[in-house]
Amino acid sequence: MQSGPEPTVPEEAPLDTDLVDAEAQAEVVEGDAVTSEEAAVEAEPAVEAEPDYKDQWIRSVAELDNVRKRARRDGAQSEQRGVARLARELLPALDNLDRAIKAAEAHPESSNPELIGGIELVQQELLAAFSRAGIVRDTALGEAFNPHQHEAVAQQPAEGQAAGTVIEVYEHGYLLGDEVLRAAKVVVAA
Numbered sequence: 001m002q003s004g005p006e007p008t009v010p011e012e013a014p015l016d017t018d019l020v021d022a023e024a025q026a027e028v029v030e031g032d033a034v035t036s037e038e039a040a041v042e043a044e045p046a047v048e049a050e051p052d053y054k055d056q057w058i059r060s061v062a063e064l065d066n067v068r069k070r071a072r073r074d075g076a077q078s079e080q081r082g083v084a085r086l087a088r089e090l091l092p093a094l095d096n097l098d099r100a101i102k103a104a105e106a107h108p109e110s111s112n113p114e115l116i117g118g119i120e121l122v123q124q125e126l127l128a129a130f131s132r133a134g135i136v137r138d139t140a141l142g143e144a145f146n147p148h149q150h151e152a153v154a155q156q157p158a159e160g161q162a163a164g165t166v167i168e169v170y171e172h173g174y175l176l177g178d179e180v181l182r183a184a185k186v187v188v189a190a
Helices: 017-026 036-043 053-106 113-132
Strands: 135-138 150-156 166-171 173-176 179-182 184-189
Touching: 053 113, 053 173, 053 179, 113 135, 150 166
Parallel strands: 150 184
Antiparallel strands: 135 173, 166 184, 173 179
C-alpha cells in the first residue's frame, strides 16, 4: 500500500463567544426578550429554598401545647367518668341506709337508738364523701317538676300545691356538676 498525501479535513472556524452571547440576548421567548442574566438562571440547576426553621419551631411548640391541653382535658373527663361510675355503684347502698333509717323511725319501740345513730353516721360520711367528689343530692321536694332531673312515678292531687310541683320523693336523685347520675323518683301534684 502506498501512502499518499493524507486527505485534509477543513478546520472549523473558532466560535466567537461574543457572537454567541449576542445571540442569546437576542433570543425571543413568547414575544419577550430573554436577558443574559435570565438565561444564566435558567441554565443553572434549580436550588431548593432553605426551610423556614423558625416557622417550623413555632408550629411544633403550638402543636405540643395543644397536645398537653388535650391530654389534661381527656384526663379530667376520664376522672369524672370514673367518679360517676363509682357513685352509681354506691347509690343503692346509700338508698338502703335511707330505708333502714326510715324503717327504724317507723317502729321506735323495736329499734336500737345506738344502731340508728351508727347507720346515720355512715350515711352522713358517705354523703360527705360524695360532696367532696362534687356529687350532690337533688333536693326535689317542693320544686317544679323537671323531666331532665326527675322521674315521675305518680301524680296525685295536693291541696295548696301548684300543679307540676314535686310533693314526695321516693328515691333521691344525684348530680355530678350538670350531669344527672340518677334521676329522682318523685310524686307530682296534679
